[in-house]
Each structure stands twice: as structure tokens, then as C-alpha cells.
Amino acid sequence: xxxxxxxQLKGTxxxxxxxxxxxxxxxSLPGGTQIVSVVTKGAVKTLELEVGKTAYALIKSSNVIIxxxxxxxxxxxxxxxKVSSIIEGSVNDEVSIDLGRGYTITAVxxxxxxxxxxxxxxxxxxxxxxxxxxxLAVD
Amino acid sequence: xxxxxxxQLKGTxxxxxxxxxxxxxxxSLPGGTQIVSVVTKGAVKTLELEVGKTAYALIKSSNVIIxxxxxxxxxxxxxxxKVSSIIEGSVNDEVSIDLGRGYTITAVxxxxxxxxxxxxxxxxxxxxxxxxxxxLAVD
Amino acid sequence: xxxxxxxQLKGTxxxxxxxxxxxxxxxSLPGGTQIVSVVTKGAVKTLELEVGKTAYALIKSSNVIIxxxxxxxxxxxxxxxKVSSIIEGSVNDEVSIDLGRGYTITAVxxxxxxxxxxxxxxxxxxxxxxxxxxxLAVD
Numbered sequence: 001x002x003x004x005x006x007x008q009l010k011g012t013x014x015x016x017x018x019x020x021x022x023x024x025x026x027x028s029l030p031g032g033t034q035i036v037s038v039v040t041k042g043a044v045k046t047l048e049l050e051v052g053k054t055a056y057a058l059i060k061s062s063n064v065i066i067x068x069x070x071x072x073x074x075x076x077x078x079x080x081x082k083v084s085s086i087i088e089g090s091v092n093d094e095v096s097i098d099l100g101r102g103y104t105i106t107a108v109x110x111x112x113x114x115x116x117x118x119x120x121x122x123x124x125x126x127x128x129x130x131x132x133x134x135x136l137a138v139d
Numbered sequence: 140x141x142x143x144x145x146x147q148l149k150g151t152x153x154x155x156x157x158x159x160x161x162x163x164x165x166x167s168l169p170g171g172t173q174i175v176s177v178v179t180k181g182a183v184k185t186l187e188l189e190v191g192k193t194a195y196a197l198i199k200s201s202n203v204i205i206x207x208x209x210x211x212x213x214x215x216x217x218x219x220x221k222v223s224s225i226i227e228g229s230v231n232d233e234v235s236i237d238l239g240r241g242y243t244i245t246a247v248x249x250x251x252x253x254x255x256x257x258x259x260x261x262x263x264x265x266x267x268x269x270x271x272x273x274x275l276a277v278d
Numbered sequence: 279x280x281x282x283x284x285x286q287l288k289g290t291x292x293x294x295x296x297x298x299x300x301x302x303x304x305x306s307l308p309g310g311t312q313i314v315s316v317v318t319k320g321a322v323k324t325l326e327l328e329v330g331k332t333a334y335a336l337i338k339s340s341n342v343i344i345x346x347x348x349x350x351x352x353x354x355x356x357x358x359x360k361v362s363s364i365i366e367g368s369v370n371d372e373v374s375i376d377l378g379r380g381y382t383i384t385a386v387x388x389x390x391x392x393x394x395x396x397x398x399x400x401x402x403x404x405x406x407x408x409x410x411x412x413x414l415a416v417d
Contacts, residue, residue: 019299089230091367160297228369
């Protein structure tokens with residue numbers, strides 16, 4: 001299985017909280033970082049998700065927001081690191097953040113946001129991702 | 140009503156499963172393909188959705204992921220076909236997949252994903268869409 | 279706290295409807311416009327959201343759809359104004375809509391949608407945003 005999502009983080013299911021239509025699933029990465037996802041109840045069944053199972057958190061780069069000095073925000077995933085590369089486009093730029101331990105998150109954001117945030121390689125920044133933007137996959 | 144969403148699939152509501160805040164609505168396309176959407180409960184009321192009603196599943200191209208040999212994934216919509224066109228940009232490319240029966244799905248994904256997946260016209264690939272990324276409209 | 283999201287609308291929490299995993303939160307802007315968001319229950323707690331509190335509705339430009347003559351659509355947020363600028367890219371264009379009272383919404387949509395909708399400065403158009411695409415922040 002190969003996917004276009006730039007961000008594919010391998011971890012272990014560490015918690016499952018069932019709702020009526022949606023279920024919150026937490027994926028723990030080596031090192032303790034947690035990725036919160038909200039998927040449909042049907043998906044939990046199809047993927048046979050259960051605590052301890054290996055799973056991938058897939059995040060499309062267009063769903064990643066970049067922030068600096070993030071405090072109170074509803075998005076459940078705020079992953080902080082250093083900008084490791086910026087690839088320039090005409091309307092959008094592609095910004096990667098090195099989270100350490102070999103993890104990188106890539107975001108596609110508008111050029112004007114790159115400018116207004118003063119993003120450049122080495123700047124400390126956070127990748128912000130809504131739980132509903134995370135897709136889960138299993139082998 | 141005219142919309143910027145590149146993907147506007149006309150079908151029939153075939154199932155509605157109510158939750159507390161969200162409701163899962165399935166749109167069946169001619170030929171049997173099903174599109175699963177999750178919308179707010181308020182939207183079901185506003186649109187007067189009910190089984191048998193004609194509705195459009197609207198999917199923004201930036202919310203479409205492309206995959207190859209897709210197996211176990213939480214996204215409820217996996218639509219497989221052949222790449223019919225690739226329009227190149229600077230950071231993003233626009234990739235269309237012909238699903239047959241006149242249906243095409245367009246995705247905007249990063250150039251590096253197009254390269255790493257080896258996408259080119261004629262390659263068999265899947266358009267992957269989270270149920271929460273599908274918007275519904277009625278006439 | 280600084281963010282890459284192009285759309286950051288400051289308002290007041292006017293309603294909170296709790297679900298099992300998700301909660302619907304309405305932000306009222308000065309002038310009466312309402313932004314509907316769906317966030318996880320955990321986020322409501324973390325942000326200590328309550329009616330009357332000042333909050334920001336954050337919307338990534340890639341999650342904004344542009345429509346003309348919008349009627350029945352499941353997306354809870356339909357904000358109508360006039361196109362105030364179009365910045366051209368290679369695959370995507372950046373389109374801003376002036377909502378009046380100093381509010382502007384920016385969308386990134388494909389060039390072909392800009393063409394097919396006939397968008398140009400001055401055209402009346404709506405920014406359409408799913409409740410699940412809105413992120414909330416507080417100071």
C-alpha cells in the first residue's frame with residue numbers, strides 16, 4: 001500500500017474512545033508523542049483496531065497548519081520542532097518540520113503565511129493538525 | 140448553484156445513520172459506487188435529506204489522497220480507476236483518475252508524491268477521501 | 279501565538295452543543311455572522327470554552343470552497359461577499375472575498391475552478407466551510 005500523503009507516522013494504538021458515529025483513536029509514536037485521530041466507527045471495525053496494534057497516522061500536507069508559540073488551540077495535535085526545509089511554489093510553499101527521532105512533518109501553506117510567520121530553516125515551529133484530518137491505516 | 144469543488148458526484152441517498160452531533164449519509168452513484176459522508180445533524184434537516192433523494196457529494200481536490208494497492212485504511216471512500224491526466228504545478232500537481240461510467244475524481248497532491256508513487260497516465264490508482272471531507276448538496 | 283491559517287476570525291462563543299466525541303461550538307462575529315465549528319470534546323475542556331468567551335475561528339485557505347448562488351448545501355458556513363483579489367499560481371489560485379465590516383476570507387482553489395466560475399474582482403461569491411474544518415483558539 002503506497003499513498004500520496006506526505007506524512008505517514010508509524011506507531012501503536014494506545015487508546016480507543018468510542019462515540020456514536022465517530023471514534024477517537026490515539027496513536028503513540030516511539031518517544032511518547034501522541035497523535036489523536038477521529039475516524040468513523042465503521043473504520044475501527046474494518047481495520048480491526050485495538051490497543052497495542054501497529055498503525056499508521058496519515059496526514060495530508062494541505063491539512064497541516066504551521067504555528068509559532070502555540071498555546072490554546074482546539075486542534076488536538078500540536079507537534080513542535082525546527083523548520084528543516086522550505087520548497088517554494090507560486091501560491092503555496094512546502095514547509096517541513098523536523099520533530100526529532102527521525103520524524104518529519106510536511107505542510108503546504110500559502111507563501112504569504114511563510115512570509116508573515118518569518119519561517120526559515122532553523123526556526124522553531126509547530127505543526128498543527130485537527131484530529132479529524134488524520135487517517136489511519138494498518139499493514 | 141455553482142461551486143469551486145472539482146468533484147461533484149450526483150447520486151441518490153441510500154442510507155442515513157444519525158449520531159448525536161454528526162450523521163453518516165451514504166450516496167449511491169449509478170453503477171453501485173457508494174460515497175460515505177459525515178455531516179452535522181443540522182445539515183440533514185436543512186437539506187431535508189432522506190433515503191431516495193437525489194444529492195451531490197462534493198469533494199475539494201485538496202482533500203483527495205492518491206494511493207496505490209490500497210488495503211486497510213480508515214478513510215471510508217476508496218475509489219479505484221486509472222490516472223487520466225496530470226497537470227503540473229510548482230509545488231502541487233493536479234491528478235485526475237477516471238473511475239469509469241463517466242466519473243472522474245481530481246486530486247491536488249504534492250509533486251514529490253506524484254514522483255514517489257510513479258504516477259502517470261494509465262497507472263491504476265485510488266482516490267481516497269475521508270467521510271468528513273465530503274460535503275452534500277441538493278438541488 | 280501566530281498561525282499560518284490565513285483566516286483568523288475573532289468573535290464570541292455564543293453556543294456550545296455537546297455530543298459524545300464531538301462538540302458543536304458557534305462563534306458570533308461582530309455584526310451577527312456566525313461561524314459553526316465542530317471540535318473534540320477534549321478541546322472544549324482544554325480551551326475552557328464557555329458562552330461569552332472571546333475565541334478565534336481559524337480556517338485554512340485550502341479548506342475554503344467558493345460558490346456562487348449557493349442554496350442547499352451541508353456545509354454549515356456559507357459567507358457571502360465580493361471577490362476582492364485573485365493571486366494566480368500555476369495549479370492553484372488564491373481568492374479573497376470581502377465580507378464587509380473588515381472581514382475577509384481567503385480560499386485556495388484550482389485555477390480551472392476560478393475559470394469555470396468566472397471569478398474576478400467584484401463578483402459576488404460565497405466562501406463555504408465545513409464545520410469540521412474550523413479550528414478554535416483562545417488568547
